[in-house]
Amino acid sequence: MDYLVCLKSFVTSVKHNSFAGASRDLGVSPSQLTKQIHWLESHVGSALFERTTRISRLTDAGEVYYSYSLKILSDINSAQLALDSINCDPHGKIIISSPSSLSRTLLSDLYHDFLVKYPNITLRSRSGGYPPSVIDGQSDVCITPINYRNGQLIKEALFTSTKGLYASQDYVNRHGLPSSIDELAHHQCLINMQTSPDNYWNLSSENKVKVNGCYISESSDELIKLASKGMGIVFVDEILIKNEITEGDLIAIDIGIPLDDTTFYIYHRPVAKSSNIRLFCDQIRGKLLGSVAS
Structure with missing residues (x-):
């Protein structure tokens, strides 16, 4: 066989x-x-x-x-992939894992630009954003705010994004606004288990609080949707909820302290400079490197 x-x-x-x-x-x-x-x-x-x-x-x-x-x-x-890119015009398929809200608000325009430049390459987008998906072969590239260390992966910083606390007006009308870190512990919170596995929100290098999760998920998209429906407070990057803020589905909550920005990373396995994956990562980094998304 x-x-x-x-x-x-x-x-x-x-x-x-x-x-x-x-x-x-x-x-x-x-x-x-x-x-x-x-x-x-x-x-x-x-x-x-x-x-x-x-x-x-x-x-x-x-x-x-x-x-x-x-x-x-x-x-x-x-x-x-490396041989294909050497022997002919770039072609083939690249599988990208990222939060679908990030694809919707930022990455889709960059994907369009890449496909215009390389029309024989197919991009397949998977909702997720978990770096080990590259190691186990489920994706070729992962774009995510998760800071993951593994010797099998190349990790490169892409951009920083402002992070904040958000809730719907309906939730605020029913439960009020927390005005301090301590008050967050008494509110319904929506927790991302990938970034807060111990139920602690690291608001800044000096401020950390344990919150009560009424809903816990690996998907930031689920948490954003539930926050928009009034289920609780979500601690999330502003770049992921631009549409919800514009539509008035979510409002920012000020607890009186500055919150740390988040760095987004791009992960892939080591590949040749001429590979499709390298072409993709280089173009994405060229568009985003060092920018502040807000």
């Missing part, structure tokens, strides 16, 4: 935590996928899954092999 095909089947099975889900994703029959997994296990000389009647978990050997398999498939994709 083809080693790379079997490797991809293995990785897809782990991501879905299901052979049936992986077979649907890959467009192969469950029996064919099972044969590929068996062949791979025979090839490496170790069982990769602990099979039960309901679920298949990775063995210790499978855990190790999975981490290397992700890197192998990602490196192969990067190598192909």
